[in-house]
Amino acid sequence: MDYAASEPGATAVASALAIKILIAGGFGVGKTTMVGTISEIRPLHTEELLSERSVGVDDTSGVESKITTTVALDFGRITIRDGLWLYLFGTPGQDRFWFMWDELALGALGAVVLADTRRLDDCFPAVDYFEQRGVPFVVAVNCFDGARRYDPAKVRRALALNEKIPIVLCDVRERASVKEVLTTLVTYAVKGV
């Protein structure tokens, strides 16, 4: 079982890396579908138990927090190679869970803001959030069945997006399409290095 020469943890820890990409957007826009389309594992659904005191509390106090609600968090995984993984986190849709985003966004490579042109307003909060925190993001317009193909320029104007931020039309059910969204994001993010 034991590998004789290995220093406890240290070596392996240094060589393994998991990278976060966030999938944001309004409720029902297709975040979980997008994660499922590209993930090599069935999207894992966990529920975070939130307490009234879950933010900024001294964790050594031992004071029991009252758990008041749960929030769903879906994530999927893409293995790039042994010891290098991409994790896609579908961010909680409801605004009252924004504080969870801070933790999700910390150290993230970037984010995909999924937009539904019928409800473009829904993705304003996500766009604002990533802009304010300097997290690289792309806007992916999910083209639902029968929905008109939208002119990206119109979406850009409607969202008042900076010229540099990529806009991709996509179908979250199509693997090739999701791949394109993610490669666009990574290509865009690398420019910031």
Place this chain on the structure above:
Amino acid sequence: MTGEDPGPLLRLFGLTGGRARPQGESFDLVAIVTTVSGSFETAELIPEHRTVLSVCRTPTPVADVAAHLELPLNITRVILGDLRREGLISIERPRPVAQTIDERIYREVLHGLRSL
């Protein structure tokens, strides 16, 4: 964890002693967890602890550990905090993006995505 049944929640409280946050230094959802070699034989561990030690013999991100345990991420993190305090696992310290994702990693990720 669905519906009104308080049972699962009570069980989760049991696992964490009612704590909602892990002990010690904070760690990320995708921090790498590694079992400290030789620690898996410890006798008096609860099943969840055993699972963690078994899974993390291969360095594994926190999110994946939660998936293996089928537990919420923050409950998983309390469990991981306890195991770390006992010296049974190590958890990667938080590092700024700039230190973790360099150009080489970006290229690897791009290449990996394209060849999916």
